[in-house]
Amino acid sequence: MRSIHLIILLVFSISMFGSQAIGHAPIGVMADHMHKKGESMISLKASYMKMKSNSLDGSSISDSEILVIDNPHSNSPVKLSVIPIKMSMKMLTLGGMYAPSDDVTLMFMTMFMDKSMNLNTYHAMTRNNIGSFNSSSSDLSGLSFSALVKIDEQDKSRWHGEIGLKFSVGDKNEKGKVLTPMNTNMEMILPYGMQSGDESVALIIGFTNLYTLSDEHVFGNQIRFFKNISSKEWHYGDKTYFDSWYQYSFSKNFSISSRLRLNHQKEISGLDPNITAPIQTSITSNYGGFTAEIGLGFNFLTKIFPGSEDRLALEIINSIINEKNGLQMKDKTNIVFGFQKSF
Numbered sequence: 001m002r003s004i005h006l007i008i009l010l011v012f013s014i015s016m017f018g019s020q021a022i023g024h025a026p027i028g029v030m031a032d033h034m035h036k037k038g039e040s041m042i043s044l045k046a047s048y049m050k051m052k053s054n055s056l057d058g059s060s061i062s063d064s065e066i067l068v069i070d071n072p073h074s075n076s077p078v079k080l081s082v083i084p085i086k087m088s089m090k091m092l093t094l095g096g097m098y099a100p101s102d103d104v105t106l107m108f109m110t111m112f113m114d115k116s117m118n119l120n121t122y123h124a125m126t127r128n129n130i131g132s133f134n135s136s137s138s139d140l141s142g143l144s145f146s147a148l149v150k151i152d153e154q155d156k157s158r159w160h161g162e163i164g165l166k167f168s169v170g171d172k173n174e175k176g177k178v179l180t181p182m183n184t185n186m187e188m189i190l191p192y193g194m195q196s197g198d199e200s201v202a203l204i205i206g207f208t209n210l211y212t213l214s215d216e217h218v219f220g221n222q223i224r225f226f227k228n229i230s231s232k233e234w235h236y237g238d239k240t241y242f243d244s245w246y247q248y249s250f251s252k253n254f255s256i257s258s259r260l261r262l263n264h265q266k267e268i269s270g271l272d273p274n275i276t277a278p279i280q281t282s283i284t285s286n287y288g289g290f291t292a293e294i295g296l297g298f299n300f301l302t303k304i305f306p307g308s309e310d311r312l313a314l315e316i317i318n319s320i321i322n323e324k325n326g327l328q329m330k331d332k333t334n335i336v337f338g339f340q341k342s343f
């Protein structure tokens with residue numbers, strides 16, 4: 001009898017939360033929720049990320065200090081001579097979810113990436129600033145397929161796992177015009193970080209726990225691993241994300257959230273012998289590292305289109321720790337906007 005009560009309570013609380021603003025995690029978290037049997041969802045997510053100024057092994061470094069670092073690719077120029085000033089990344093993610101049963105939700109995502117970087121070039125001999133230029137790339141960057149599987153469901157605590165594959169399909173040979181330290185313009189393959197993808201396949205493994213303290217308070221924790229399983233000449237390093245968030249529900253239609261994300265990524269494996277510009281981003285050890293960020297956001301349910309309520313969400317994320325490997329740009333802010341609709 002007791003178990004029947006528990007089941008009724010459980011079904012009630014799940015169906016209740018499903019159509020509440022607090023029913024989904026902050027928008028920057030992926031694969032956070034499952035659906036009920038037969039339910040599907042489409043989602044659109046747009047994010048804008050900014051990076052600015054540089055750090056060496058986690059400490060700020062000035063442009064004049066970068067200009068005395070050896071160029072590992074060749075002796076002309078002897079030192080690094082092109083310095084990134086700022087970078088922006090725009091990402092558009094189109095996603096779909098479908099639950100063939102209450103225990104399994106399938107998830108599909110398509111990512112479009114647009115990158116833009118401003119750089120200064122310094123003369124090989126005089127070391128004077130000879131001008132700035134812009135590099136950009138834009139492409140369909142990745143596809144991912146995952147299954148979310150229910151692991152355990154108690155009165156207040158729910159666990160699910162994720163297993164999936166991410167295909168990096170973006171071009172890794174994109175070219176751009178570069179102002180060289182000899183004061184000439186040259187078309188060359190853009191450094192690793194400016195490419196839209198690495199043509200690799202990664203295995204995704206994730207675990208999510210949601211703890212519902214009461215109708216108003218939800219705590220979430222999630223860990224996700226991206227492990228490379230297939231690549232060409234080079235690939236970005238394996239990644240681990242850990243997210244911990246708290247959500248407060250003001251009403252059925254509105255909730256706010258705070259979130260801490262820890263990121264760890266290994267440096268690039270392999271190399272492209274054609275990427276040789278005298279700039280930090282063409283050196284594979286200047287990738288990956290540890291970063292942390294804090295996000296504040298809200299989820300909002302409203303009626304825009306016919307059918308179930310439309311879900312709008314926003315998150316503003318600020319970098320708090322930049323312990324990146326070697327010489328890299330620092331993360332600044334990231335804004336994520338999302339729209340979701342269930343059927």
Ligand SMILES: [Cu+2]
Nearest residue numbers: 033035041097
């Ligand atoms: Cu969904």
